[in-house]
Amino acid sequence: MTNILCIGAGYVGGSTMPIVASHCPQHRFVIVDINEARIAAWQSDKLPIYEPGLDEIVKKTLGKNLFFSTDVNKHISEADIIFVSVNTPTKVFGEGAGRAADLQYWEKTARQILENSTTSKIVVEKSTLPVRTAEAMERILNSNGNGLHFDVLSNPEFLAEGTAVRDMEEPDRVLIGGRTTESGQRAVQTLVELYANWVPRERIITANLWSSELSKLVANAFLAQRISSINSISALCEKTEADVSEVAHAIGLDNRIGKYFLRSSVGFGGSCFKKDILNLVYLCEHYGLPEVARYWDQVVKMNEYQEMRFVSKMVSSMFNTVAGKRIALFGAAFKANTNDTRESPALEVCRALLEERADIVITDPQAMDNARHDLGELAKRVTFEADPYAAAKEAHAIAILTEWTQFKELDYEKIYNSMIKPAFIFDGRNLIDHKKLYQLGFNVYPIGKPALTHLQSH
Ligand code: NAD
């Protein structure tokens, strides 16, 4: 039996480790966090994150070979392998503020591992980190002077929220980076064996530490770049009566381009795309590559443009003012099937519309609590309404901001009848049947497609 510890019980630690534990009943897994409420929630009936399929897996393993705890020090001392999945947000102070990764939580963990270790260990970077972070971690850990040896591995996580269970059960690949030394390669093999309990060997790839660290940032940058690329084209489509879905379909059939991540939207959100690209930009600047930095920075700028373009379209279509108008926002989560609202375009749209003094109502099947929390003081100016029909009642407009299936299945005739006329719908996810809505009487504004309106233009 191997004692495996995960430090950080957030979206990544909390959703990956129970799945690993379910496939490795021969090992003992502990997940620790300094956040007591989070640790309590993982052991309750209501998990701290909404992730389809995860409840059953946690139930199946909890108390058998999976345990949660706040006693970080004790479990460090008992562990053979330690996964570190603490948060690495964008730095908001000092050098690199607004772009570089804030490594304070990560470094604190490294020191804590050092202080509480009496045996040699494998330490695995699961958090997303700047390339060459493992070097600093190795320096801290191997400064112990008591003969202990730490092998640092990079094993970035590629799961997406909402599909975390499937992504972990059947990953496209598992990436493990390590030193080429004998001890480094032994550590790599130990981790390969752990994953081989359920992942086919050919999907477990190994690389040098720096390639592994960098691949994570690059994977996110490429994914986000595709969205910004198609979103840039959506703006052109709206000027030319081309249809962005038709364009995406046509180009995606080319195997070299591929069909995934070409859904034009109000913008990408989530805790990682923006943070990781900004980190990549910072690294490029740091290594004296300003042209490369500017290239990737544009992916983030295009996303901000897309969000604000959506708001401008709302305001201009509604006769250049939304002040005092009730607007129902359908969705707060940054994507469907999660309660996560970090960097959600829905909240960006909300903030901009509040700035325009609109009267905002938010409805979301899972993310209302997080939305309230993330909006802070602004939440006082927002109505939160669980029932989408009630949210839309007497509203001038609806903005669809998260692609929840529930929003697709609503009775839009009933909704239309309860709204102030002319009734507007801005579909930031191209989720619903636009022609049908138009026939019901709505003025419909999709993304990257001609608007369908009953209004007379002069
Ligand atoms: P999160 O904020 O949800 O969770 C991080 C947890 O670490 C928090 O609960 C926090 O209390 C805990 N923590 C911080 N310092 C600690 C310490 N010293 N000891 C114990 N616990 C500590 O973050 P997340 O979304 O799980 O992301 C974690 C990392 O994984 C980030 O680097 C992120 O970029 C990366 N990542 C995230 C996703 C995702 O879908 N969210 C996917 C892939 C990679």
Ligand code: UGA
């Ligand atoms: C993303 C990556 O997909 C994961 O591989 C990675 O592990 C993770 O970031 C991370 O490092 O945190 P996630 O942010 O959970 O996962 O979700 P995605 O499915 O990538 O969606 C991100 C955003 O892009 C969402 O707001 C989504 O609505 C938007 N999106 C996605 C589009 O607008 N169009 C698309 O075609 C696809």
